[in-house]
Amino acid sequence: MEKFELTILGCGSALPTTRHFASSQVVNIREKLYMIDCGEGAQLQLRRSRLKFSHLNHVFISHLHGDHCFGLIGLISTFGLLGRTAPFFVHAPAAFGPMLQELLDFFCKGLDFTVQFYPIDTTQHALIYEDRSVSVYSIPLHHRTECSGFLFREKPTLPHIRRDMIDFYHIPVYEINNIKNGKDWITEDGKTIPNSWLTTPAEPPRSFAYCSDTCYLPELRSCLEGVDLLFHEATFLHQDLARAKETYHTTALQAATLARDSQVRQLCIGHFSARYEDESQLLEEAQSVFSHTILAKENLTIKI
Amino acid sequence: MEKFELTILGCGSALPTTRHFASSQVVNIREKLYMIDCGEGAQLQLRRSRLKFSHLNHVFISHLHGDHCFGLIGLISTFGLLGRTAPFFVHAPAAFGPMLQELLDFFCKGLDFTVQFYPIDTTQHALIYEDRSVSVYSIPLHHRTECSGFLFREKPTLPHIRRDMIDFYHIPVYEINNIKNGKDWITEDGKTIPNSWLTTPAEPPRSFAYCSDTCYLPELRSCLEGVDLLFHEATFLHQDLARAKETYHTTALQAATLARDSQVRQLCIGHFSARYEDESQLLEEAQSVFSHTILAKENLTIKI
Numbered sequence: 001m002e003k004f005e006l007t008i009l010g011c012g013s014a015l016p017t018t019r020h021f022a023s024s025q026v027v028n029i030r031e032k033l034y035m036i037d038c039g040e041g042a043q044l045q046l047r048r049s050r051l052k053f054s055h056l057n058h059v060f061i062s063h064l065h066g067d068h069c070f071g072l073i074g075l076i077s078t079f080g081l082l083g084r085t086a087p088f089f090v091h092a093p094a095a096f097g098p099m100l101q102e103l104l105d106f107f108c109k110g111l112d113f114t115v116q117f118y119p120i121d122t123t124q125h126a127l128i129y130e131d132r133s134v135s136v137y138s139i140p141l142h143h144r145t146e147c148s149g150f151l152f153r154e155k156p157t158l159p160h161i162r163r164d165m166i167d168f169y170h171i172p173v174y175e176i177n178n179i180k181n182g183k184d185w186i187t188e189d190g191k192t193i194p195n196s197w198l199t200t201p202a203e204p205p206r207s208f209a210y211c212s213d214t215c216y217l218p219e220l221r222s223c224l225e226g227v228d229l230l231f232h233e234a235t236f237l238h239q240d241l242a243r244a245k246e247t248y249h250t251t252a253l254q255a256a257t258l259a260r261d262s263q264v265r266q267l268c269i270g271h272f273s274a275r276y277e278d279e280s281q282l283l284e285e286a287q288s289v290f291s292h293t294i295l296a297k298e299n300l301t302i303k304i
Numbered sequence: 305m306e307k308f309e310l311t312i313l314g315c316g317s318a319l320p321t322t323r324h325f326a327s328s329q330v331v332n333i334r335e336k337l338y339m340i341d342c343g344e345g346a347q348l349q350l351r352r353s354r355l356k357f358s359h360l361n362h363v364f365i366s367h368l369h370g371d372h373c374f375g376l377i378g379l380i381s382t383f384g385l386l387g388r389t390a391p392f393f394v395h396a397p398a399a400f401g402p403m404l405q406e407l408l409d410f411f412c413k414g415l416d417f418t419v420q421f422y423p424i425d426t427t428q429h430a431l432i433y434e435d436r437s438v439s440v441y442s443i444p445l446h447h448r449t450e451c452s453g454f455l456f457r458e459k460p461t462l463p464h465i466r467r468d469m470i471d472f473y474h475i476p477v478y479e480i481n482n483i484k485n486g487k488d489w490i491t492e493d494g495k496t497i498p499n500s501w502l503t504t505p506a507e508p509p510r511s512f513a514y515c516s517d518t519c520y521l522p523e524l525r526s527c528l529e530g531v532d533l534l535f536h537e538a539t540f541l542h543q544d545l546a547r548a549k550e551t552y553h554t555t556a557l558q559a560a561t562l563a564r565d566s567q568v569r570q571l572c573i574g575h576f577s578a579r580y581e582d583e584s585q586l587l588e589e590a591q592s593v594f595s596h597t598i599l600a601k602e603n604l605t606i607k608i
Binding site for chain 1: 403
């Protein structure tokens with residue numbers, strides 16, 4: 001299977017703790033990296049992860065609270081020091097555009113690459129980016145400021161070649177790509193070997209959704225239905241529901257309920273409030289509703 | 305002795321490594337904290353140091369390269385979340401004032417405290433701040449952008465009371481403060497006991513100087529003469545002198561030469577280039593000229 005992995009760089013919430021970095025994650029699809037949120041310290045964590053800075057071309061910022069974006073200017077400065085020439089793409093709520101430009105003008109004069117800003121409409125579930133490997137959709141969330149989640153849908157991969165059949169029919173190497181792309185094979189005596197004999201189907205495309213920060217939104221089910229991995233914030237325990245509502249955050253119980261109702265394959269919870277020294281309470285609460293739940297932690301890589 | 309300590313929060317240079325955080329230090333004088341530089345991750349390191357955020361009222365920013373100031377907006381945001389009400393004072397080159405204000409307006413609306421900006425004249429060796437505990441002076445440095453070092457001079461402390469003499473003359477507790485402040489004691493039969501019999505002299509005031517980033521400046525001797533602790537950047541080995549000159553940085557050998565010529569008590573070198581996996585080379589080079597040299601490292605606290 002082609003690579004589709006999530007690496008957690010930071011999963012704390014706004015207050016710094018000794019346990020967590022601020023929010024940042026990297027999706028690795030076939031060695032292309034897509035960063036989601038970029039809290040302070042994201043570039044340090046990226047360095048520790050051994051993921052390659054040069055393979056990172058896009059960052060998706062969910063919202064403009066500092067714990068989700070204060071690491072961006074440092075990351076871009078570092079790209080400059082590393083001699084980057086490839087454009088870098090920043091997807092974020094529109095208000096960030098002018099502020100980012102001012103930071104670049106002040107701190108990053110003379111970069112050898114462009115930083116291109118793409119505003120996200122945080123009120124829509126819409127395609128916001130695609131390339132050969134992936135389509136990325138916004139997910140409208142509800143927080144104290146405009147905020148978007150992200151849905152990463154892998155593009156279909158090509159079917160697998162059946163080595164035994166290729167050998168049996170003596171099909172030359174230069175035809176393999178055509179067969180991967182669906183062509184039948186005509187033998188020397190004119191017999192047609194259907195493509196389905198020569199290949200096994202590709203794995204179904206996989207998907208990953210990121211929802212942070214947001215209050216509990218049961219209506220997200222329609223976007224999240226059947227995703228392979230859902231990262232959802234679970235800032236609070238359900239005993240602190242009042243605080244969760246007040247701050248537009250979600251409890252572990254609510255995140256698990258959404259995961260269960262959306263029939264996702266796996267749930268990863270994060271964005272933990274600094275108040276919980278012992279986060280296993282959050283995990284237990286979520287698992288009581290949806291057993292396929294894991295806790296985010298720094299440097300964790302999840303295969304999707 | 306009253307507390308006068310330096311804690312290193314980060315001592316790397318601009319490129320992130322897995323070994324170091326960006327530049328930041330905290331001077332602790334009698335439990336009042338003064339931050340010097342505030343690179344990305346400074347607030348995380350401050351949290352780890354267990355120093356109290358509420359005891360930090362001043363930050364001194366040497367220059368406006370990101371590895372010395374990208375952590376400031378995150379630190380100020382966190383003060384807001386912690387419910388700070390005391391003013392916070394930012395001393396930095398003048399150009400930072402408007403940029404800081406824009407960042408505050410964008411990311412830190414509704415703080416319950418003021419952030420007060422004091423521009424530093426980076427061309428002068430001058431008093432830039434003082435309170436009951438300390439005087440802070442700028443030190444003109446020479447880097448690719450305007451840059452100031454900082455000299456912290458402890459205010460003289462009061463002499464020590466001689467417990468044995470206090471007991472001998474039956475001097476009441478409420479007189480102790482007066483005696484600390486230099487008063488003689490008159491016995492019941494009118495005899496004057498001179499203050500010098502009742503006290504031992506206070507320790508001489510201590511001093512700490514911070515010089516980063518800068519090319520080698522032998523003329524700093526006049527500012528640095530006899531300081532108890534000098535932190536000086538030593539970004540490069542002397543074999544990389546050409547690179548040091550080109551980037552306006554100092555070699556370990558040069559830093560040690562300045563320390564020796566200024567007759568400082570101790571030298572701490574830091575701001576290490578990411579190119580040196582093994583920093584003991586830098587230490588050995590410096591110690592060959594000035595033996596009282598130590599290497600900075602994260603979470604190191606040095607008593608002055």
